[in-house]
Amino acid sequence: MAEGVLSPGVNLEAFSQAIAAIQALRSSVTRVFDCLKDGMRNKETLEGREKGFVAAFQESLHSVSRDLGELERLSNLVGKPSENHPLHNSGLLSLDPVQDKTPLYSQLLQAYKWSNKLQYHAGLASGLLNQQSLKRSANQMGVSAKRRPKAQPTTLVLPPQYVDDVINRIDRMFPEMSIQLSRPNGTSAMLLVTLGKVLKVIVVMRSLFIDRTIVKGYSENVYTEDGKVTDHATTALLHYQLPQMPDVVVRSFMTWLRSYIKLFQAPCQRCGKFLQDGLPPTWRDFRTLEAFHDTCRQ
Amino acid sequence: MGVTCVAQVPVAEGKSVQQTVELLTRKLELLGAEKQGTFCVDCETYHTAASTISSQGQTGKLMYVMHNSEYPLSCFGLFENGPCLIADANFDILMVKLKGFFQNAKANKIESRGTRYQYCDFLVKVGTVTMGPSARGISVEVEYCPCVVANDCWNLLMEFMQSFMGNHTPGIPSVFGTKHDSTYSPGDTMVQYMELFNKIRKQQQVPVAGIR
Numbered sequence: 342m343a344e345g346v347l348s349p350g351v352n353l354e355a356f357s358q359a360i361a362a363i364q365a366l367r368s369s370v371t372r373v374f375d376c377l378k379d380g381m382r383n384k385e386t387l388e389g390r391e392k393g394f395v396a397a398f399q400e401s402l403h404s405v406s407r408d409l410g411e412l413e414r415l416s417n418l419v420g421k422p423s424e425n426h427p428l429h430n431s432g433l434l435s436l437d438p439v440q441d442k443t444p445l446y447s448q449l450l451q452a453y454k455w456s457n458k459l460q461y462h463a464g465l466a467s468g469l470l471n472q473q474s475l476k477r478s479a480n481q482m483g484v485s486a487k488r489r490p491k492a493q494p495t496t497l498v499l500p501p502q503y504v505d506d507v508i509n510r511i512d513r514m515f516p517e518m519s520i521q522l523s524r525p526n527g528t529s530a531m532l533l534v535t536l537g538k539v540l541k542v543i544v545v546m547r548s549l550f551i552d553r554t555i556v557k558g559y560s561e562n563v564y565t566e567d568g569k570v571t572d573h574a575t576t577a578l579l580h581y582q583l584p585q586m587p588d589v590v591v592r593s594f595m596t597w598l599r600s601y602i603k604l605f606q607a608p609c610q611r612c613g614k615f616l617q618d619g620l621p622p623t624w625r626d627f628r629t630l631e632a633f634h635d636t637c638r639q
Numbered sequence: 640m641g642v643t644c645v646a647q648v649p650v651a652e653g654k655s656v657q658q659t660v661e662l663l664t665r666k667l668e669l670l671g672a673e674k675q676g677t678f679c680v681d682c683e684t685y686h687t688a689a690s691t692i693s694s695q696g697q698t699g700k701l702m703y704v705m706h707n708s709e710y711p712l713s714c715f716g717l718f719e720n721g722p723c724l725i726a727d728a729n730f731d732i733l734m735v736k737l738k739g740f741f742q743n744a745k746a747n748k749i750e751s752r753g754t755r756y757q758y759c760d761f762l763v764k765v766g767t768v769t770m771g772p773s774a775r776g777i778s779v780e781v782e783y784c785p786c787v788v789a790n791d792c793w794n795l796l797m798e799f800m801q802s803f804m805g806n807h808t809p810g811i812p813s814v815f816g817t818k819h820d821s822t823y824s825p826g827d828t829m830v831q832y833m834e835l836f837n838k839i840r841k842q843q844q845v846p847v848a849g850i851r
Contacts, residue, residue: 538788538822558785605785605792615795616802619671619759 355418362415366408373401499548504530507549507588511595518599534595537602542574549587551578551594569623569635570601580627600630611637641762641784642823644796645831646809647838648777656767656774663765663779664754666803672758678766679708680778681750682836685734685741702741704734705829715829723826746771749836751778760784761799768839776839779804780828789818789827 376397381390435446505522508530512520521533529552532544538559545553554574581593608615609622610631622632651659668674685702705715714730717723734741753766762782768775781800786792793811800808813834814827 538820539786539791559787603791605783605788605795608794615798619761619799621795 352418352420355415355420359412359415359419362408362412366405366412369401369404369408373398373405376401501528501530504546504549507591508532511592514592515595515599517602518595520595534598536598539604540570540601542598549591551591554578569620570604573624573635574598577625577627597625597627597630600625600632603632607632609634609637640787640823640825641760641782642786642789642792642796643780643782643828643831644800644809644812645778645780645828645835646800646804646807647768647835648779648804648807650777656777660753660765660767660777663777663803664756667756667758667763667765670758670803672756672761672763675755675757677708677753678755678764679706679750679752680766680832681706681748682833684744684747686744688740688742703833704731705832707825707829707832710825713825715826717826717829717833719833723830725824725826747840749775749840751832751836753778763803768836770840776842778832778835780832782828787822788820789815789823790820 376394381394384390384393431446431449434449501524508520508522512518517537519535521535523531523533525531528548530546532542532546534542534544536542541557541559543555543557544551554571556570556574577597578594581590581597583590604623605621607622609617611633614634615621617634617636620634622634622637624633624635624638625631626633626638648659648663650656651662654662682703682705685704687699687702700718700721703717703719705717707713707715712728714726714728715723716726716730734743747770749768749770751766751768753764756763756765760783762780762784764778764780764782766778766780768778779800781796783792783796783799786795793815797808812831814830818827
């Protein structure tokens with residue numbers, strides 16, 4: 342059925358009446374030909390037969406013209422389907438009668454609906470994600486290519502001596518945390534932070550920005566529980582962000598890290614217990630530095 | 640080497656040693672621990688020989704030589720309140736050479752054998768303590784691998800032990816008191832085992848028939 346072609350401009354009742362009128366017209370035309378086929382009826386005189394035949398023929402022709410006139414009137418009432426139906430060429434696909442083997446039109450409709458939904462959801466997601474910007478450079482989004490080379494962030498190009506000084510100052514700030522700096526590959530600094538006898542953290546930096554952290558236990562190489570703390574540390578380095586003042590960032594990251602000195606001693610603030618699924622409270626809140634289990638945090 | 644606590648679990652009322660061990664292991668398995676093989680800790684006693692006593696005028700000291708399957712290449716030698724020596728496995732042969740000074744009291748050999756379980760960062764060993772042919776008691780050792788400072792994680796250890804030992808959770812071991820933030824070492828575990836074995840030895844001089 343050509344449902345896609347119909348629009349509110351069409352008078353449906355007139356349409357059904359027009360279809361009935363077509364049927365009437367067809368039957369009257371059939372009657373004309375029947376009348377011709379039957380020929381003259383058997384009557385007494387030749388004149389009477391001829392007259393009867395002509396009268397019947399005329400009557401059937403009249404009925405044909407009447408029906409045709411009715412049909413024309415109704416077709417004017419039906420009205421035109423609106424020109425701006427949105428399907429254009431794909432609407433012609435809907436006229437394909439072979440629906441079972443090649444359901445092209447219904448698949449096409451579904452594909453369109455799906456892609457529209459996808460576009461809508463993507464728009465929502467990008468709006469939400471832009472609220473929490475994860476870019477750590479000082480460049481703003483949407484700055485034209487012409488302007489970008491001029492506004493180079495100066496914090497990315499820092500002399501290594503300055504980085505060393507900042508790290509040394511932070512090292513002296515916290516007594517129980519010792520920081521060792523080395524540059525095994527080029528100018529990026531690699532810090533080995535030893536936190537009391539609890540943890541060892543490897544921090545890879547790119548000038549004064551923290552790039553990556555790996556947390557290990559004090560005595561052995563890799564632990565399952567520190568797999569969790571490594572994840573938390575990565576979350577932290579993404580959380581503490583200030584493109585213009587990277588030394589503040591490093592300081593706050595180290596302060597957050599230092600709260601792990603009581604990894605095994607502090608119970609979780611939410612459930613009050615030490616262990617949850619065999620793990621101690623490994624999450625430290627970014628503002629209050631309180632200990633929580635990974636499953637207990639908000 | 641993580642912080643370890645060794646404790647004794649009393650035999651349940653009306654049950655044998657075997658059944659109590661089974662109860663404990665079932666509770667552990669319910670918690671989600673995985674079986675990881677067996678363990679064995681044994682202890683041999685040596686008396687200082689009579690000749691040395693008379694020359695020095697001191698009372699005889701008891702020396703314990705212990706082995707732990709967790710550290711298969713090591714041998715531990717300890718005195719009751721004295722230092723703990725962590726030596727190579729050849730130490731046993733050395734003791735044979737020192738027959739003149741230290742005599743083996745073969746009847747006092749005591750050992751604990753059982754299964755080893757792992758749950759997250761915890762290692763739990765539940766063993767039957769046997770002296771000769773008879774089973775004398777049950778030992779449970781709980782090790783928390785990531786932490787190396789004893790006093791830090793005592794509360795954590797206790798919470799874990801309560802989850803499967805219930806009322807039989809022990810108090811803080813005496814070795815923890817002397818540690819004061821220094822790193823925990825395997826020698827401390829052996830001291831705890833030695834104290835446990837001595838306690839069991841004094842407990843039952845005559846093995847009760849019902850226990851077997």
